[in-house]
Amino acid sequence: MFQLHPYQSKLVEQARQKLAAGNKSVLLVSPAxxxxxxxxxxxxxxxxxxxGNVMFMVHRxxxxxxxxxxxxAxxxxxxxxxxxxxxxxxxxxAxxxxxxxxxxxxxxxxxAKTYRKIYDYYAEVPRLGFSASPWRMNGQGLGDVYEAMVEGPSVKWLIEHHYLxxxxxxxxxxxxxxxxxxxxxxxxxNKSMDAAVPKAIFGDVVSHYQHxxxxxQAIVYAxxxxxxxxxxxxFQSVGISAVHADAKTPKAQRNRIMHDFKAGEITILSNVDLISEGFNVPDVGVIIMLRPTASLVLDIQQSMRGMRYKQGKRSIIIDHVANAYRFGLPDTEHIWTLHDRPKKKAKDKQGPPxxxxxxxxxxxxAQCKVCPVCGYELEVESTGMGVDDAAQLKKLTVENFKFVVKHPNHMQPSEATSLKDLQQIARARGYKPGWAYYQAKNRGFITDNKRRKQA
Structure with a gap:
């Protein structure tokens, strides 16, 4: 038999006590x-x-x-x-x-109906359910199928005690x-994600990874x-070994990719909704998020995929799609419940500070005036960002690049080296055409002689 950690044994005992107390169905919640x-x-x-005879079921x-x-095992x-x-x-x-x-x-x-059909057929059989995130986007709780719930330790506790x-x-x-x-x-x-994720950013993704x-080794969620x-x-264009896999990738090919990734022959593994719920992937410490989502469940599954514990390991999560501003960080505390979540008005949907x-x-x-990571003195004090505050998130899209990204669409005006750069910045930010010319003239990119030649 496996030797459980104390917190795992405690969770098993709590579930046993709930069943002994007369509950027919118990949900066990424990972090990814x-x-x-x-x-x-x-x-x-x-x-x-x-x-006894145990029935185990899952959707994949x-x-x-x-x-x-x-x-x-x-x-x-x-x-x-x-x-x-x-x-x-x-x-x-039958x-x-x-x-x-x-x-x-x-x-x-x-x-879902299929689950309920099975539960109804075995109405008198005790049931245990497992989830890292008992949360549904429509706000509906799991109280219709589970009578009681027990929770394991938090992500923060697991990190502090060297389990994550x-x-x-x-x-x-x-x-x-x-x-x-x-x-x-x-x-x-899918259509809106296509519009929100421009092709021009993929070179920037590589630049951020390199920095x-x-x-x-890294997993990319596209x-x-x-x-x-x-x-x-x-990634391949700069000499970094990278492969793609998705649910339609033939099984033999997918197994070979996983084998090569585990062997260290592949550095970047990019996938589409494949390596998320419980998918067995070799240990990796870097996650690159390019799949925006409104699902807390999906965000947790993907962002925490690189946090499997190993002595001396420190995971790196690079979030290019602002998921953190919707859900917080991996160790952000969540209140799990079997009850339905009350619907919030737009003004009440505040993201984490x-x-x-x-x-x-x-x-x-949000209250930091000096970055605790790099020591940079922050110019603008922020009070955090609301989930629906598109203007704030748009500011991140345009202005958050100081020294890695070189694509003109993401440049600071001070980084421009030509009139063309300034014109592209103007288009990206919606400035009037005259702004680029004015900036170029002030910086000496355009002189009267050049203007007369162009005329």
Whole structure:
């Protein structure tokens, strides 16, 4: 059997007590990277040892394969288990062995009809659900399918006690967040993400990586396949080994990519919604976020993917899409509940009190006048940024670049070296055409002789 950490054993005991108190269904909440699969295996092992039959279900086949490997590593007799995707179980209810315990992973999905069909069929069977983030974009709580909830330690506690790696978070925003629009599902539409993430930024993504995490292996989260492949090309163009993978990548090819990445033969692995929920990827310490999202669940899964603990390791998170200003940082405290969340008015949707250092791009407390990371004296005092404050986020898009990014669209006027540079800055910022000429003349880019020749 696996040897659980004390906080994991405590979570198992708390869940047992909830069931003993008469609750038929209990949700266990524990942060990403806290060893959820080991806890699940321990609970399954105890149930099988007592003559029970365990049904484990999750929404993706890759996660099924992983838990099978974990159960085998814990010497669990698989003959006493049913391990399948939710869809397969729902279509085989009359033929499957009756379980004595049902375990559902990634339980924030469990309000869906297929899950409820299974829960209704086994209405008298006790159930345990697991999630790092019991949160749905529509605000609906999980109280309809779980009677009780127990929580593990916070991300901050896990970092302080060396169960998760500490991190540095940088937010050199490269996208135009004003173009992001939500769909009926609550997340941003593909069309609006295409508009918000211009192709011109991918060279800047490479520049930031070289400055902040050069040489370290990194996972890139892109918003679509085309963007992911363009990111790969940008890295390859400067001699950095990079590959793309997505859900449609053939399984054999995907396995080979993961093998090569684990072996260190690939430096940058760019993907589209592939390496998120429980996906088994080799240990990596750098995350590059190019997929804007309105989903807290997705943000947590992606931003924390590089925080698996290893002695001496410090994770680096480079957020190019301003997700930190919607949800905060990995160790930002969240109040989890089984109840529905009350809808907030736009004026009440305030983001966390943070800002980005103009010099090193580190995300720091809003009240800081001097960056605690690089010592830069901040010129403008900020009180934080609201989630819907597009004007503030737009300011990040245009003005947050001091010494890494060289694309004219992101230059400071003082960095321009020609009339052309100033004209591109003017177009990017919506200035009147005369601004570029006035600036160029004052800096000596245009003289009366040049003006007469142009005429």
């Amino acid at each position: 990277g806290s060893g959820k699969s080991v806890i699940i295996a321990e609970i399954a092992h105890l149930a099988v040892e007592r003559g 086949q890759e996660l099924v394969n992983q838990i099978v490997q974990t159960f085998q 814990d010497d669990i007799d698989l003959q006493d288990t049913t391990i399948m995707t939710v869809g397969k179980i729902a279509n085989r209810l 033929r499957l062995p009756r379980p004595s315990l049902i375990i559902t992973d990634e339980s924030h999905h469990s309000l 790696a500490p991190y540095d978070y940088y937010a050199p925003t490269l996208i135009d967040v004003q173009k992001l629009q939500t769909s009926s599902t609550g997340d941003y539409t 902040l995490a050069s040489g370290r 918003h679509n396949i085309e963007a992911s492949k363009q990111v790969v090309e940008a 943070i800002k980005t250092c103009d010099a090193c791009y580190a995300v720091i407390p």
